[in-house]
Amino acid sequence: MALSCVLEPALSGFNxxxxxxxxxxxxxxxxxxxxxxxxxxxxxxxxGVVYKDGVVLGADTRATSDEVVADKMCAKIHYIAPNxxxxxxxxxxxxxxxxxxxxxxxxxxxxxxxxxxxVVMAVNILQDMLFRYRGMIGAxxxxxxxxxxxxxxxxxxxxxxxxxxxxxxxxxxxxxxMGILEDRFKVNMDLEEAKALVSDAIHAGIMSDLGSGNxxxxxxxxxxxxxxxxxxxxxxxxxxxxxxxxxxxxxxxVLSKTVTQLELELVHETVQKMETGSS
Amino acid sequence: MSEESFTDPGxxxxxxxxxxxxxAVTFDGGVVLGSxxxxxxxxxxxxxxxxxxxxxxxxxxxxxxGSAADAQTIAEIVNYQLDVHSIEVEDDPLxxxxxxxxxxxxxxxxxxxxxHLIVAGWDRxxxxxxxxxxxxxxxxxxxxxGGSGSFYIHGFVDAEYRKNMTKRxxxxxxxxxxxxxxxxxxxxxxxxxxxxxxxxxxxxxxVLGNELPKFFDQ
Numbered sequence: 001m002a003l004s005c006v007l008e009p010a011l012s013g014f015n016x017x018x019x020x021x022x023x024x025x026x027x028x029x030x031x032x033x034x035x036x037x038x039x040x041x042x043x044x045x046x047x048g049v050v051y052k053d054g055v056v057l058g059a060d061t062r063a064t065s066d067e068v069v070a071d072k073m074c075a076k077i078h079y080i081a082p083n084x085x086x087x088x089x090x091x092x093x094x095x096x097x098x099x100x101x102x103x104x105x106x107x108x109x110x111x112x113x114x115x116x117x118x119v120v121m122a123v124n125i126l127q128d129m130l131f132r133y134r135g136m137i138g139a140x141x142x143x144x145x146x147x148x149x150x151x152x153x154x155x156x157x158x159x160x161x162x163x164x165x166x167x168x169x170x171x172x173x174x175x176x177x178m179g180i181l182e183d184r185f186k187v188n189m190d191l192e193e194a195k196a197l198v199s200d201a202i203h204a205g206i207m208s209d210l211g212s213g214n215x216x217x218x219x220x221x222x223x224x225x226x227x228x229x230x231x232x233x234x235x236x237x238x239x240x241x242x243x244x245x246x247x248x249x250x251x252x253x254v255l256s257k258t259v260t261q262l263e264l265e266l267v268h269e270t271v272q273k274m275e276t277g278s279s
Numbered sequence: 280m281s282e283e284s285f286t287d288p289g290x291x292x293x294x295x296x297x298x299x300x301x302x303a304v305t306f307d308g309g310v311v312l313g314s315x316x317x318x319x320x321x322x323x324x325x326x327x328x329x330x331x332x333x334x335x336x337x338x339x340x341x342x343x344x345g346s347a348a349d350a351q352t353i354a355e356i357v358n359y360q361l362d363v364h365s366i367e368v369e370d371d372p373l374x375x376x377x378x379x380x381x382x383x384x385x386x387x388x389x390x391x392x393x394x395h396l397i398v399a400g401w402d403r404x405x406x407x408x409x410x411x412x413x414x415x416x417x418x419x420x421x422x423x424x425g426g427s428g429s430f431y432i433h434g435f436v437d438a439e440y441r442k443n444m445t446k447r448x449x450x451x452x453x454x455x456x457x458x459x460x461x462x463x464x465x466x467x468x469x470x471x472x473x474x475x476x477x478x479x480x481x482x483x484x485x486v487l488g489n490e491l492p493k494f495f496d497q
Contacts, residue, residue: 131352134391161295161347163318163326175323 043211044076045173046087047181047201048144050166051194054151054222055144058198059087060173060206061231062213069213072239075230077219081106081117084145085219085226089171090158091138098139102126119145119152123162131160140170146221173205173212180204195220199233206235295320298466299331300428301342302456303399303409304440305421306449309477310399310407313453314342315428315461316469327469332483336361338476339377339400344426350394357381374400378410378417386415397423401476424456428464432456450475458491 046059063071078086078099086102088095102125106117122143130137135158143154155163155170167185169177180201189197199216206212215231301314314331317324331343333354339361343350357380364380365372378398385392399409411423422440424432436456444452450473457471471486 127348127351131348157295157320157325157348159295159346159348161318161351163329165326165328 043209044089044171045169045177045202045205045209045212046076046089046142046171047169047174047177047198047205048087048142048153048167049181049185049189049194049198050144050151050153051189051191053191054146054220055153056191056194056198057085057087057142057144057219057221058202058232059217060202060212061215061217062211063092064211072214073231075217077217077228077230079103080122080143081110081145082226083116083147083221084119084122084143085221085228086122086144087142087170089140089142094137094139095141098126098129098137098141101129116147118147118149119143119154120149123154123156126156127160127162130156130158135159142168142170144219144221146223151221169201169205171205171212173202173209176208177201177205191220195232203233295325295347298428298464299344299426300424300432300457300460300464300467301331301344301397301426302424302429302432302436302453303342303397303422304444304449304453305399305407305409306446307443308407309401309446309475310409311446311449311453312340312342312397312399312474312476313457314426314472315457315467316472317467318347319466324468329469330472330485332472332474334358334481335377335398336365336372336400338371338402338478338481339374339398340474340476340481341377341381341399342397342425343394344396345394346392349392350396353381353384353392353394353396356384371402373402373404374398374408375405375410375419378412378419382412382415382417385412389415395425397425399423399476401478403478407476426467428460428467431463432460435459446475446477454486455492459494461491462494 043062043064044060048055048057057077059076061073061076062069063074076087078088078095080086080099080103086099088099102122105125106122110117122145126141126143130139138158140158141156143156145152152164153166153168155165155168166187167181169181181197184197195218198218202216214235216233218229218232220227220229295318298317298319299315303310303312312332316328316330318326318329332340333343335341335354335358341354343354357377360380361372361377364376377400381396381398385396395413397409397411401407409420409423411418411420411425413425421442422436424436439452453473454471461467470488471491473484473486475482
């Protein structure tokens with residue numbers, strides 16, 4: 001009987017050997033205080049809601065690096081399994097990699113066992129990994145999905161804490177989004193109501209938080225399938241370039257021109273026919 | 280222009296704590312465990328309906344406090360270890376076995392973990408028992424309180440606890456203690472979860488905020 005193997009991340013994963021050196025560099029000598037480069041955070045608003053037939057997840061699309069918008073159309077709703085999607089807030093690299101690894105693990109599991117993965121399995125794997133790294137992975141994740149036991153919505157924090165709730169908001173804009181959700185959430189809403197609620201919650205986050213903005217993505221997961229609406233609502237501010245930035249030929253004066261022919265010797269020539277099927 | 284970039288609010292990066300009130304009390308024939316439901320990260324409430332009473336076995340529960348991640352993980356590990364143990368001995372585990380397993384983890388990883396669990400349950404040998412496992416100590420007590428809100432009710436529980444209460448009196452005692460603590464501690468609040476364990480099994484109940492008893496309040 002084959003073991004239902006789960007792909008183990010490489011042992012050389014996180015290496016904390018440089019942390020003492022970084023500490024010395026940052027705090028050591030008085031004259032040369034060197035600041036570590038800041039990782040790109042997604043400074044986000046993400047939200048999720050369980051409704052009558054499944055789960056609706058929503059996210060904004062702005063990725064910031066300090067005060068500059070690094071990506072205006074970044075995708076924060078990640079694919080985990082055909083029936084499970086995950087919104088990520090926190091450090092962009094961490095959420096991307098973590099969800100990638102989780103997705104690979106679950107694919108291997110479903111190939112080995114022939115079953116669709118359950119949401120609680122994804123949560124357990126995530127919680128295990130994040131706890132092991134003691135908060136060093138800056139990933140705040142909202143997992144939503146529909147499996148044979150029903151529709152579920154979970155959140156996992158960077159230190160490995162887990163919560164199961166019917167509606168949720170995370171990220172820097174979560175306070176504003178939570179206000180909308182607390183006000184209008186009802187059990188067993190229908191699809192249009194749920195989509196409007198999540199969309200308005202993200203919109204509130206975008207309006208009240210500098211780190212969130214641009215468009216709103218929605219992802220609706222039901223027993224029948226997934227509807228990934230990207231974008232659901234576009235921001236009314238469309239930044240169109242005012243002029244072309246290409247230089248006209250002749251802008252840089254050419255002083256001289258030399259052409260060197262490369263001597264190429266034809267050594268060997270083979271022709272391989274491709275099977276085109278019908279003939 | 281200052282060198283510092285805009286600092287993130289505390290609740291974005293701070294660890295999620297359960298800053299809590301938990302209590303476990305023995306009565307004649309079993310135990311009653313109670314907890315509030317607030318989980319905070321800095322000044323923000325992350326989850327206002329978390330059940331901090333976690334089952335370790337059919338008739339053994341533990342109450343979580345301290346860092347949410349650490350406490351949840353300890354409870355999961357001990358749940359697994361107890362399952363294996365009860366299969367090996369082919370019988371229901373004793374409450375003191377569960378408490379010892381929790382104590383072992385708390386003591387061994389004392390420096391790295393910051394969670395305090397109260398273990399309580401019923402077994403055939405000694406009936407209802409409550410064990411406190413703060414920082415790796417193991418102490419059997421008639422009742423135990425823990426969490427940030429417990430400081431406000433030490434006097435109350437010391438004065439009001441009586442030996443051999445009935446089940447009803449014990450449940451009321453627990454709910455009263457929780458209400459008083461939630462009223463004074465900023466990190467405790469929400470609803471009250473109460474679990475009663477006796478020889479017939481465990482019974483979970485949730486007392487909503489507006490159903491809690493009212494004490495002197497201007």
